[in-house]
Amino acid sequence: MKILLVEDEKKLASFIQQGLQEQSYLVEVSHDGVDADDKALKNDFDLIIIDLMLPKKSGFALCKSVRAYNPGVLILILTALESTEDKIQAFESGADDYLTKPFDFRELLLRVRALFRRKATQGNGDSKLQISNLELDPAGKTVKRDGQRIELTAKEFGLLEYLLMNRNRVVSRADILENVWETNFDPGSNTVEVYINFLRRKIDKKFSPKLIHTVVGMGYVLREGE
Amino acid sequence: MKILLVEDEKKLASFIQQGLQEQSYLVEVSHDGVDADDKALKNDFDLIIIDLMLPKKSGFALCKSVRAYNPGVLILILTALESTEDKIQAFESGADDYLTKPFDFRELLLRVRALFRRKATQGNGDSKLQISNLELDPAGKTVKRDGQRIELTAKEFGLLEYLLMNRNRVVSRADILENVWETNFDPGSNTVEVYINFLRRKIDKKFSPKLIHTVVGMGYVLREGE
């Protein structure tokens, strides 16, 4: 994932850059609006993080211009201003999200992840996920097994989607909690187990082959073979 | 996993030490920056937890110096200071993560685990491992011999994966304990031997050539030749 960070405060920029790189994102930094516009045009970034207060070209202007020639890119606005006015203007300029300084780095990370996730489920609007006779449509939020529509709640859907994105891969409870529940910890609760059970009841019980398998001591996996 | 804890407040240090040891991490404690620097140079720690306020040598200085001669080690900074300035400085000094006091011990544990996980997944492509007609898929946690699926438990799988990563290399019982059981000591038990035999029964007994070999007095090795 390639990210362009546009921030003129150099210390903050390098702090954010480092943090993102540790999460193995590819990060380029630009310190003013004109340079950023240039870089954005030449490279294919997935996400552009823009500080509103920029030299040479305002964040809003940059946002608009980038959006004009690249409708697909994600844009996250950073700013010291909390005003509703500014939020509105940000979104009107084409931003996808908005974060007020000062912020906790973890929060930035959360937003970034959420944006990518959103894009991922959006981008393949027509590419449904499937395995065996189970089909999931991320756009329409529907699930079918043997052509038969199955109703899932939001969490159930999220879990199934995650398992499906990782089919044939064993995912641990921690992986699931992190990606579906978006929390890293769980002091001894069994939410995941319970939801696996919910899913099994709905998508596996009356059908064959069984798709959800538990791998004791490791996690769960969605696959056709035993 | 070996951890060095650098914290001058002795009560807090021993509290953290105890908590980490209960999670079976190996923990050494140092009460000042100079001693810590010394220890870090002589031993091969996986993680160093550093309190910023230290006698003799500041946390930042320690962090930098440790990072200079050991780029691979993980560093977690503890501090009473909440300022963004300090966070930035911490990351600039080469820290991997940052935690503000007072903290819930479980949160510390979380961070520690996350750091280890991050480190582990860095070099870890999910490419399959194989030797002769034995194949192991780290992502799907499956093992095949002659194309035939073999069921292994978590520990058996971990052991085979380790042997496979070290194929043609004799690994001692101590190596195995450290890397598969993640403990360095074993008060006169034969767990490793027992597990080697579980594995032999499952992956070698009905197949040829034999792959697991005993090197008396040294350990075990996975290889094709005798």
Add this chain to the structure above:
DNA sequence: TATAAATTTAAAAAATTCTTTAAAAACTGA
């Protein structure tokens, strides 16, 4: 070859992990 050390094997005991159910808590929408 005899003896001690190291390794293998099998069985049981202990510990952990999973499933399932039920009920409490937290949301949601009328």
Add this chain to the structure above:
DNA sequence: TCAGTTTTTAAAGAATTTTTTAAATTTATA
């Protein structure tokens, strides 16, 4: 607010895995 739904917590029992124990076997060496 209230009823219905969804999500989370809790707990018991089942299933499986891990560890221990101890005896049998093999290997090294004096």
